[in-house]
Amino acid sequence: METIYFAGGCLWGVQAFLKTLPGVRSTEAGRANGLSNSLNSDYDGYAECVRTVFDPEVVTIKELIGYLFEIIDPYSLNKQGDDVGEKYRTGVYSENPEHLKKAKSFLKDREDQDLIVVEVLPLANYVRSAEEHQDRLSKHPNDYCHVPAALLKKYLK
16 A cells, blocks of 8 residues: 545545545645644645545546546646635645656646646655544535546445
8 A cells, every 4th residue: 555645725625535536545734844743733725635545556646647647627726616725735745656657647637737737746845634623525515626526426336
């Protein structure tokens, strides 16, 4: 199993979507690449993200990023759906340099690469979100989500 971190706006919908994908074994809502190591801070530069454990024998990094691109607007800086602010930026983070290399290759292969604002960076730090944010849409299916319901259902196992 391998681990990668995806930021795609509000983490509730991103987590709900990633959980449905082939090869994804577990997800966890959190924050990546901020300035502190505490949930007590006011996001302090963090991006809302989902820690994603996946089986590379079933799904590749490029496939996972392709799925992510189904639920984000890769041209929108610090905004996804109605959520606006630095914490809603899009990104791919990892401690594995090979993951980052593959993510950069995915972006480079796109004709619109110069317009894309998705970060691809080493994971500097990660903080798990509070329990109330874990699997939030499973617990509260009527909460706001920028990910279309049809996409959440498309990959249901």
